[in-house]
Each structure stands twice: as structure tokens, then as C-alpha cells.
Amino acid sequence: MRVLMIGAGGVGDAAARTAVERDYFERWVVADYDLGRAEATVAAASARRPGETRFVAAQVDASSADAVSALAREHGATHVFNAVDPRFVMPIFEGALAAGADYLDMAMSLSQRHPERPHELTGVKLGDEQFAAASQWESAGRLALVGIGVEPGLSDVFARYASDHLFSEIDELGTRDGANLTVHDEHGNEIFAPGFSIWTVIEECLNPPVVWEKGRGWYTTPPFSEGEIFDFPEGIGPVECVNVEHEEVLLMPRFLDAKKVTFKYGLGEQMIGILRALHELGLDSTQPVDVKGVSVSPRDVVAACLPDPATIGPQMTGKTCAGLWVTGTGKDGQPRATYLYHVVDNEVSMREYGAQCVVWQTAINPVVALELLAKGTWRASGVLGPEAFDAKPFLDLLAAPKPEGYGSAWGLEDREPMREPIATAQRPETD
Incomplete structure (x- = not known):
């Protein structure tokens, strides 16, 4: 190869x-x-x-x-x-x-x-x-x-595993992503520094989220809709997750049988507020504008003004979790609700690879x-x-442990079905 x-x-x-x-x-x-x-x-x-x-x-x-x-x-x-x-x-x-x-x-x-x-x-x-x-x-x-x-990717692998080995019938394949990461400057003050490309974050989070349902197909909702509190494992804890446009919803229904497919991301109030402000100011746009004779994309300017995600690892603490929430009927014919997940501690990824966890x-x-x-x-x-x-x-x-495998464990938790999503109507919609 x-x-x-x-x-x-x-x-x-x-x-x-x-x-x-x-x-x-x-x-x-x-x-x-x-x-x-x-x-x-x-x-x-x-x-x-x-x-x-x-x-x-x-x-x-x-x-x-x-x-x-x-x-x-x-x-x-x-x-x-x-x-x-x-x-x-x-x-x-x-x-x-x-x-x-x-x-x-x-x-x-x-x-x-x-x-x-x-x-x-x-x-x-x-x-x-x-x-x-x-x-x-x-x-x-x-x-x-x-x-x-990882999302899409590992979450989709989890979906295939759940379909083949855990469930006889799937009600929902719901990707759920959350973290408790913080980034600090040299003085110890917490700063805004996304762990992933802000260009991609803007694209995902301000586009209309997509949901798939059997019999209805793909449809969209307003950004940041249908919030729910999801409890992430390994000490991360409860995080509010909202609908976000993501590839899993476009991939999973093509290959797997489920009644519904969703993607919800634990953005947090600060990120949601910043994304809304960028949209209202037009700074999420990729269409070039003239600035004193120079043609620039507003979104590229935003990306250039923020720290490079590749460089913030030494300033970051906490863990990130990617996973899939699956509900339906287990292989034993009984109701089942399972979260398959992968958690990475930034301290570990920095120590072993010199790379921040996200x-x-x-x-x-x-x-x-x-x-x-x-x-x-x-x-x-x-x-x-x-x-x-x-x-x-x-x-x-x-x-599998190294050197046979990559030594990066994944987890599986059976849980009680979640309660109904919390209301988020207090947030104005983003056009």
C-alpha cells in the first residue's frame, strides 16, 4: 500500500x-x-x-x-x-x-x-x-x-456492530458527541479555542440539521433544535446536545435498517452564542467580500484569527467522547437501549502522540x-x-493492545431509555 x-x-x-x-x-x-x-x-x-x-x-x-x-x-x-x-x-x-x-x-x-x-x-x-x-x-x-x-466514521462502525450483534430491531441510531474540554492561556484564563477546524464547525452547526425517519426520508430542522441532556461516560457527565447537520444521518439509512437516525452535538451555551453572533454579522459566509481592495472570505478570516487546533493541545484539559445511542429490541426480544462510545483523554493523547484529543x-x-x-x-x-x-x-x-492493535479501548453501556428531550424554544431560530 x-x-x-x-x-x-x-x-x-x-x-x-x-x-x-x-x-x-x-x-x-x-x-x-x-x-x-x-x-x-x-x-x-x-x-x-x-x-x-x-x-x-x-x-x-x-x-x-x-x-x-x-x-x-x-x-x-x-x-x-x-x-x-x-x-x-x-x-x-x-x-x-x-x-x-x-x-x-x-x-x-x-x-x-x-x-x-x-x-x-x-x-x-x-x-x-x-x-x-x-x-x-x-x-x-x-x-x-x-x-x-470519528463522526462520521467510528460512530458508523458502531451502528453496524449494533445492527449485527446487539439489536434485532432498531428504533433510533442517534450519534451523541460531548466533552468537558477547556483551553487556557499562559495566564491560566479560559479562552475560546475550538478543538476542531472552526471552518468545519461553522459549516456543520449553522446549516439546517438533517434527520431521517422511515416512511418520511430525510428532512431538516432549525439549527440547535430538539435539545436533550445526555449523560456522557468516564466523568464527562451531563451535556446538552442539539441537532446538527452531520454525515451519519446521510450514511446510516443507506446501509442499515432503523426507524430513525439523528445526530446531536454537545455544543454548550458559549459555542452556540458565538455561532449565532457570527451568523448575524455575516462572518460565517464563504462568499468573498472586498476589504480595502483585497478580496477575502469572512469565514476564512474567522479561522485565521483563532488558534490553530493543532497547536492548542498543551493548553487543553479534559476528555472528549464520541458515541452512538441505540434504542430498540435486543437479540433476546427485550427492549434495549445501549450507548457505544470512545473516550480520549487529552493528557493521554498529548503524552503518547503529541496530538490534542479531538x-x-x-x-x-x-x-x-x-x-x-x-x-x-x-x-x-x-x-x-x-x-x-x-x-x-x-x-x-x-x-487490541499494541503492537497487535492500536491500544485504544471503546466502551458499551446498557441504560434505561432516555426521557423526552428538553425544550429549547427560548432560543431564537437561526435563518
Whole structure:
């Protein structure tokens, strides 16, 4: 296996630091628009293993399918791993196919809201552009494994595991994400510093959330709707979670049988307030505006003004939890409610990988998936989500102690069914 990873930001850097411990690939090319950043990732990853020579750096324009294809051919890449913002999904996706390589990403092609009824009806959904090309990938005998980060990704693996091993009938597949992370400045004051790309956070949280129900299909709600208190494990505790647009809702119904699919994110009052303010000021827009003769995207300015998520690990404390809340009927015919989850402590990820927990938790999953593909444990062609593959080998490899596995345990809790969601009508809707 020869991997071309595009993106040396927080997630790409963490993926390289994790992959260097494994032996399943012969070359790992780290490509970024900023060659210096790619070189820094190669140096950091290689330093973790004496004598390491498989990592090389390259420069690439991720907005150009031709550039991606040319670089993949130059290095004989068998797999193109997309580790950049979702706005670059389609050129990288198309460039990989043109080069005859398989493809993996952690976020799918972008959505476009319904022009007249955005909080009721879907427009162009996440991943629609990629699934429209499924026949081309199938004809070429190539695989595009989409949404294989943590959410989407590990949450979708959990869904397949629950469907195969825990439930005979599923009422709801509900991704629930929460954390108790804080970031402090050099004086010990808590500061606002998202653990993930603010560009992506804005895209996810201000777009109309999507819900799927059997018999109704996909529909949308207002941002931050249908709040509920969810109790996260391992000391994180109760967090209010709200509807957010996310790929799981677009992936799971394509491959699994459930009555309802949702995604709710524990944003917190501060994040919700900031996102609302950005929207009201127009700073969430990606359309360039003229500033004293310079054309700039407001959202890019916001991202540039905040700390790089890749750099805040030493200032961060706490844990992050990604998981799936499943309700329905168990294999024994009795009602069942189960939370499958993965918790990462920032102190541990920083100590072991030099990566803050949010980006590392995202990065480990495509690295695991690539190993399963390299070994032939997972194999297919077309455009597929993680639900299309047997979940047990993935979860076994993720949790198995090193060096056989990745030494990152996941958990399962059976609980009582949740109470009704709390009301959030006191919050004004976002257009």
C-alpha cells in the first residue's frame, strides 16, 4: 500500500504520528499546500520510529483534481487519504479516481440548503455529489470509503456492530458527541479555542440539521433544535446536545435498517452564542467580500484569527467522547437501549502522540481502516460508508493492545431509555 495523504493540519499530522507505528504500508506521502508544514509532519512522524524512511513530503493544490491526480501518479499511490476541509472533497475525490487510486475521507461533499424551505426540506445533501458518482467507481473497480473519521466514521462502525450483534430491531441510531474540554492561556484564563477546524464547525452547526425517519426520508430542522441532556461516560457527565447537520444521518439509512437516525452535538451555551453572533454579522459566509481592495472570505478570516487546533493541545484539559445511542429490541426480544462510545483523554493523547484529543480521535480511524484495506479484511468497490463493512475486525484492531492493535479501548453501556428531550424554544431560530 502506498498512501497519499493530503493535508498536514491537526488531523493529518496526528494520522501520520499514529500510522508510523504500523507496518502495513510501504510509502506515506504527506502533501499540503504549505510544503513546510508537510515537511514538519514528516519529521515529527519519522522521529517516532528509529530508521523510519517511508514518509516523504510534497506540495499540492487540493483545489485542483489534476494536481491531485498528477501527484498520486508520481508516487504510485494506491490510496488517496483526504485530511483537509470538506470544501476540497470533490477535487480530491475526482483526482483519486482519475489516478486509479482508492479514496478515503472523513467528511463528505458539502450540502446546499433548500432555497425556499431550508428548515423543512433538504436541498443538496452531504455526500450527494459523491454518491452520484458511485457507478463510475464501481466500473473502475475502485473504492471510495467516505466518512471514516470519528463522526462520521467510528460512530458508523458502531451502528453496524449494533445492527449485527446487539439489536434485532432498531428504533433510533442517534450519534451523541460531548466533552468537558477547556483551553487556557499562559495566564491560566479560559479562552475560546475550538478543538476542531472552526471552518468545519461553522459549516456543520449553522446549516439546517438533517434527520431521517422511515416512511418520511430525510428532512431538516432549525439549527440547535430538539435539545436533550445526555449523560456522557468516564466523568464527562451531563451535556446538552442539539441537532446538527452531520454525515451519519446521510450514511446510516443507506446501509442499515432503523426507524430513525439523528445526530446531536454537545455544543454548550458559549459555542452556540458565538455561532449565532457570527451568523448575524455575516462572518460565517464563504462568499468573498472586498476589504480595502483585497478580496477575502469572512469565514476564512474567522479561522485565521483563532488558534490553530493543532497547536492548542498543551493548553487543553479534559476528555472528549464520541458515541452512538441505540434504542430498540435486543437479540433476546427485550427492549434495549445501549450507548457505544470512545473516550480520549487529552493528557493521554498529548503524552503518547503529541496530538490534542479531538484531532487524534478523528485521525486514528482512517489509519485503522487503511490497515484493514491493506490486509484485505475490508474489500469492495463503489462509494461506500463504514456501515458497508464488518464492524468487528475494526473494533477488535482499534482496541487490541499494541503492537497487535492500536491500544485504544471503546466502551458499551446498557441504560434505561432516555426521557423526552428538553425544550429549547427560548432560543431564537437561526435563518
